[in-house]
Amino acid sequence: MFKKILVANRGEIALRVINTCRDMGVKTVAVYSDADKKAMHVLAADEAVYLGPSEPSQSYLHMDKIIDAAKTTGAEAIHPGYGFLAENSEFVEKCEQQSVVFIGPPAKVIKDLGDKITSRKIMVNSGVPVTPGLTSTEADADVMIVEAEKVGYPVLIKATAGGGGKGIRIVNSSEEMADACSAASREAVNAFGNGEIYLEKFFTKARHIEFQVLADKFGNTIHLLERExxxxxxxxxxxxxxxxxxxxxxxxxxxxxxxxxxARASGYVNAGTVEFLLDENNNFYFLEVNTRLQVEHPVTEMITGVDLVRLQLEIAYGQELTISQEDIAGRGHSIECRIYAEDPENDFFPSPGTITFLKEPTGPGIRNDCGVYSGFEVPVDYDPILSKLIVHAQTREHAINKMIKALKSYIVLGVKTPIDFLIDVLQSEPFVQGEVFTDFIETHFSDWKPDMSDADLARIAFVVDEMCSNRKAKRVASAEDAIPTPWQTLGNWRQGG
Amino acid sequence: MEYRLKINEETLPVEVENDEEEKFTAVIGKNAFDVSYTTVNDHCIHLSVNGQGVNVYVSDQGDGKIIAIKGKSYFVQDADLLEQNKTRKKGPGSDLTEVTPPMPAVVIAVAVGEGDVVEKGQAVVIVSAMKMETTLVAPFNGTVQKVNVAEGDKVMPGDILVDIEKNEPEEEILS
Structure with a gap:
């Protein structure tokens, strides 16, 4: 196994990878920018290398600096996490040239699948059903309008390099097309450095269901069940x-x-995710392959009992998969909630700031993949994810109740979080009934307001806190007035011995 | 002792009676609450209200306190303090209204120049924070007096990115 690897990421996912490396006895190298000098992944790794300014292009997206860091520290491999360079085929090529192992699929696979057009073509050729829409990129909004009329509105304008919800716009009519195209394209340039866009049909009533896949270098390819x-x-x-x-x-x-x-059709190696849309009539359509470890991978780990990061390292090292399709069975039910620094009352706007207090939930069946701590300043420069709260229980009903309990004991002060919103979603009738479609939030929670039933308690708490801080201030003041103790008057006195 | 405490838009008086060591009665509207408390640490207070125990978490943000109770967060402000601060801050030049980002952000594009006539709702500056773009719009019809930022600038809430002067003050109906 590798002796040492570099983790080219930050936040909770960097911590997640470091955790498994610790389990395996693999040393870790963290990288960081100006904004992350005191970030948790830097504190947790065996070594840390400073990359440069907070601006991602000068730090976490700077390929040469990262590969140099691996070379200098003697790291044999790089784990990219998700986001940043995780799906950048040029970076993988550079790693290959520099004899650093990239923990993920080969460059060509990332290139083919990262390009939504190429991946759609691969799927069509291997008989996997795809969503109706273009199989080539298009810069002309007028041509997009013609296509949209063919498949029917609403349609999605999507960045061919996209992912993570960036560079996507829904278009309901021809008037909106030009603005949507330029906005999606601009966002894509900023996020991925490539502004090419295409069009596909938008299903208003659909479920997003994805399958975790694993493939080794010996042609063994398995799936590890679905995630909704x-x-x-x-x-x-x-x-x-x-x-x-x-x-x-x-x-x-x-x-x-x-x-x-x-996965086989694209020559896949390592861990990946095949995303599908499932329509109301249970027809499924291929959406895309995410050629990385997904944010939501922990729910799969909970029900299958595998450590996906460990398997990623083993596959990258050249080992054969030790599990076969028959070994994969799901036990119980797992749910993940993403805790972002964002304001659910204000269209989920990012809410950066300093976390003044943090208390993580604990208990049987509760896992919190967290990348922050009390006193940490959430930078404006990066994705505002703070942590992922995951529960595992015997049934869906038990898992929902466990998650609600965990959220209620999760305290994050100083930045806004969707914790109260998530509790309301989990308690809602449609969620409990499993009636979840991609328009769930718009349909059921678009004008959500936080519940104010404990406002009296909050006012009482305010008064109590005032009383306590007044008392504290008084204590400090009277201590200053008091006769100085020998500890204050002795000056540079030092205990002998 | 009486506090006037604001949550969202609702300000209610809270009367504190029988203040003893870690015990008091709070009267909010028609309801009286018997309160006893233990401070666990700087951010955690264990409250017993009418005999029911609950842990509350507090963060003092200067202009108010964030109070978290059972997964719900409340921003509680002292209405008397707010009024004092308001009168202090209010000054002349209230015709100039602010185009300011809702959060720390980076300027992506400036869509107007000095002297431009803008309509209410017209995009003036596009900012980006945490990879998300936000368009800041003109709050009313007016003329751009000054553009204070350029592409790539880091900006904070309260920073005035573009000064716009109202063209025609809306006529007030006098009764």
Whole structure:
């Protein structure tokens, strides 16, 4: 196994990777920018290398600096986490040239699948159903309008290099097309350095269901069941769970097979995720392959009992998969909630700032993959994810209740979080019934307001805190007035011995 | 002792009676609460209210306190203090209204120049924070007096990015 690897990421995912490395006895090298000098991943790693200014292009996206850091510290491999350089084929090529192992798929696979157009073509050729839409990029909004009329509004304008909800716009009519195209393109340039866009049909009533796949270098490819990720805001998932409440065993098997076919057709190696849309009639369509470890991978780990990061390292090191499809069985139910620094009352706007107090939930079946601490300043420069709260229980109902309990004991002060919003979603009738579609938030929670039932208690707490801080201030003041103790008057006195 | 405490837009008086060591009665509206408390640490207070125990978490933000109770957060402000601060801050030049980012951000584009006539709702500056773009719009019809930022600048809430002067003050109906 590798002796030492470099983790080219920050926040909770860097911590997640470092954790498994610790389990395996693999040393870790963290990298960081100006904004992250005191970030948790820097404090947790065996070594840390400073990259440069907070601006991602000068630090976490700077390929040469990162590869240099690996070379200088003697790290044999680089784990990219998710985001940043995780799906950048140029970076993988550079790693290959410099004889540093990239823990992920080969450059060509990332290139093919990262380009939504190429990946759609691969799937069509191997018989995996895809969503209706373009199979080539298009810069002309007028041509987009013609296509949109063919598949029917609403449509999605998507960055071909996209991911993570960035560079996507919904278009409901031809008038909105030009603005949507330029906005999606500009966002894509900023996020991925490539502004190319295409069009596909937007299903208003659909579920987002994805399959975890694993493939080694010996041609063994398996799937590790599904994750249902339909609850999204701004096209970004906030609640994920497994198993999905709508998949029958037969449909699960069929989709699982399609996922394995998709992985094989693209020559996939390492851990990846095949995303599907499932419409109301249980027809599924290939969306894309995420060629990285997903944010929501922990729910799969909870029900299958595997450590995906460990398997990623083993595959990258050249080992053969030790598990086969028959070994994979889901036990119980797992749910993940993403805790971002954001304001659910104000369209989930990012809410950077200093975390003045943090208390993580604990207990049986509760896991919190967290990248922050009390006193940490959440930088404006990066994705505002703070942590992922994951629960595991015997049934979906138990998992929901466990998650609500965990959220209620999760205290994050100083920045806004969606904790109260998530509690209301989990308690809502449609969620409890498993009636979750990608429009869930817009349909049921678009004018959500926080519950004010404990406002009296909050006012009482304010008064108590005032009383306590007045008392504290008085104590400090009277201590200053008091006769100086020998400790204050002795000056540079030192104990002998 | 009486406090006037504001949560969202609702300000209610809180009357504190029988203040003893770590015990008092709070009267809010028609309701009286028997309160006893233990401070666990700087941010955690264990309250017993009418015999029911609950842990509350507090962060003093200067202009108010964030209070977290059972997964819900409240921002509680002292209305008397707020009024004092307001009168202090208010000054002349109230025709100039602010175009300011809702959060720390980076300027992506400036869509107007000095002397431009803008309509209410027209995009004036696009900022980005945490990879998300936000368009800041003109708060009313007016003329751009001054552009204070350029592309790439880091800006904070309260920073005035563009000064706009109202063209026609809206006529007030006098009764």
């Amino acid at each position: 990720c339909s609850v999204q805001r701004r096209h970004q998932k906030i609640i994920e769970e497994t198993p999905s409440s709508v998949l029958t065993p037969a449909l699960r098997e069929e989709m699982g097979k399609a996922a394995v076919t998709a």
